[in-house]
Amino acid sequence: MKKGLAVMDDPIMKHYVPDTEWFDQSSLEKMLRTYDLVYIKPDVGRQGNGIIRVKRLKAGDYKISYKHSSHLCSRDKVYSTIKEILDPDKEYLVQRGIDLATYRRRPFDVRVVLQKPRDRWRATLMCAKVAPQRSSVVTNVSKGAKDYNLYRLLNRTDQPLRRSEIIRDLIDASQQIAQILGSRFPLEILGLDMAIDKRGNIWFIEANTKPDCKGLEKIDRKLYRKYLRAKKIMRDG
Numbered sequence: 001m002k003k004g005l006a007v008m009d010d011p012i013m014k015h016y017v018p019d020t021e022w023f024d025q026s027s028l029e030k031m032l033r034t035y036d037l038v039y040i041k042p043d044v045g046r047q048g049n050g051i052i053r054v055k056r057l058k059a060g061d062y063k064i065s066y067k068h069s070s071h072l073c074s075r076d077k078v079y080s081t082i083k084e085i086l087d088p089d090k091e092y093l094v095q096r097g098i099d100l101a102t103y104r105r106r107p108f109d110v111r112v113v114l115q116k117p118r119d120r121w122r123a124t125l126m127c128a129k130v131a132p133q134r135s136s137v138v139t140n141v142s143k144g145a146k147d148y149n150l151y152r153l154l155n156r157t158d159q160p161l162r163r164s165e166i167i168r169d170l171i172d173a174s175q176q177i178a179q180i181l182g183s184r185f186p187l188e189i190l191g192l193d194m195a196i197d198k199r200g201n202i203w204f205i206e207a208n209t210k211p212d213c214k215g216l217e218k219i220d221r222k223l224y225r226k227y228l229r230a231k232k233i234m235r236d237g
Helices: 001-009 025-034 075-085 163-182 221-236
Strands: 021-022 037-042 052-056 062-066 067-071 092-096 106-115 124-131 146-148 188-195 200-209
Touching: 001 163, 001 200, 021 025, 025 037, 025 075, 025 092, 037 106, 052 075, 067 075, 075 163, 106 221, 124 163, 124 221, 163 188, 163 200
Parallel strands: none
Antiparallel strands: 021 092, 037 052, 037 092, 052 062, 062 067, 106 124, 106 188, 124 146, 188 200
């Protein structure tokens, strides 16, 4: 949450952050009045663990999805149902859900890895993470998602997206976010989870200070060489 707050405090970049609050009954009910889709996620978590999706259905009921199961409940039962799932020793956030763009009807988001050779943030790796199923709650590779070459995938999405504009916006937003976080935390590498909605808008989801770049050399060899060059410069000082 600290990194998210740093971005939300910026008058320009705050517009890239989905509405986010600490989870309690009041904030959940407020979100459900405002949005058709919300997520509840641990404040400190990895690999998509512990994330719950709540979707409002046309009939007025709500569909709560967690791991590989879903069930329906009325609005007055949503909070109590979620509380039964949550770890009482953890703090949680409630966040507006983004209607993610899809590839072959499966949602995807984007991982952008930035490094800081010679004191300047550079986006050196980018890939798309495509969920294994249409109904998947998260797009983490650890939960079955697959990495794809982002440039190629953006030409084949289910929605008509302008690839060049999206790539430009992704890089620009990611570099500005890295500058904000780098001014507050001692960082030299950063992994940003970014989202693209069905209209082509860019969103910042979360930051990872220890991004896993394993396997990405097979996704985009040109970008991976750029990543290795930056890594060498940073190592050699």
